[in-house]
Amino acid sequence: MNSLAALRLIRAARPDGLVKVPAADFAKYTLVGRTAEYHRKQIREALGFRPSTVASERALAEWLAVEVCPVELVEDR
Template identity: 55%
Template sequence: MAGQVKVDAALFASYDWSGRTIKNHRAQIRDFRSFREPTVGDEDKLADWLADKICPVEMSRDRLRSALLTRCREDRIEPPKTTRIERVLGAAESMFERQFTETTVARLSATSVRPLGRTTARKDTAFPVEATRARRALGLPHVSQLPTTSDTSRNSAGSAAVRCTVRLPRW
């Protein structure tokens, strides 16, 4: 980097990486490269874009981060700070998971949902308190709150059997 700006490399050790100097230099670099500082609105748009276009085909946090940084470069936005990037990634993953869950549950028949609700309700008591709080914070209903019917089939051994087929979209 010292060669690019034609400065002795030893001077980088004494550079003040905090304060007004770095803020001024960053502003000059942004102006020179035609970039701008990110806004909260930019972060929201990035999260929406990730949830809609990238999360359905990519689960790796590192690849999501790489896609976000590439998108910032394309849009001429200075990448957000690391903590803000993590917030955007978390929001995008949460939005995608919520949309995926809602789409999947909407495709299930009422006959399939009732036994799932009974199974989940029994296991729900073993879930940590944090999982229940997270579900409530996201506004997700408990499986027992989904529409149900009392229709159950029996297998040859006389046990209750549920056949659940979910057709997922191709991405």
């Protein structure tokens, strides 16, 4: 089963969308290499995301500065 099929199965079986994987099992999955890149691509496509860009990083930083920072009530953080 490829990762896209697994993702669809999980989404269909679990309405909350959470994956119950023990941390020890997840730690065995390598996050580098062609297979991991392929899995990330499949997951992004299934969920409607795209790889981030420098422009999207800047846009997020600007949004956080305008929308989140001004409402922070605890100055020590």
